[in-house]
Amino acid sequence: MSETPNWFKSSYSSNGGACVEVATNLLPSHGTIPVRDSKHRAGSVLELRADAFASFVTGVKHGHLGTV
Numbered sequence: 001m002s003e004t005p006n007w008f009k010s011s012y013s014s015n016g017g018a019c020v021e022v023a024t025n026l027l028p029s030h031g032t033i034p035v036r037d038s039k040h041r042a043g044s045v046l047e048l049r050a051d052a053f054a055s056f057v058t059g060v061k062h063g064h065l066g067t068v
Helices: 024-030 050-061
Strands: 020-022 032-037 046-049
Touching: 024 032, 032 050, 046 050
Parallel strands: none
Antiparallel strands: 020 032, 032 046
């Protein structure tokens, strides 16, 4: 990525450590939304298409993804 991602966590995050960070600022130029583990910021980044990210968010909101 040539642009710098502006990472953020949801305002619903309770700082419990089980959070993801996203950088929606790259969607217009890259067509993807990068997602990373907030505990491992130097780790891998998953780049999701907008429709896949929307499905992920919907699944989380409805409790369809379970827990680890």
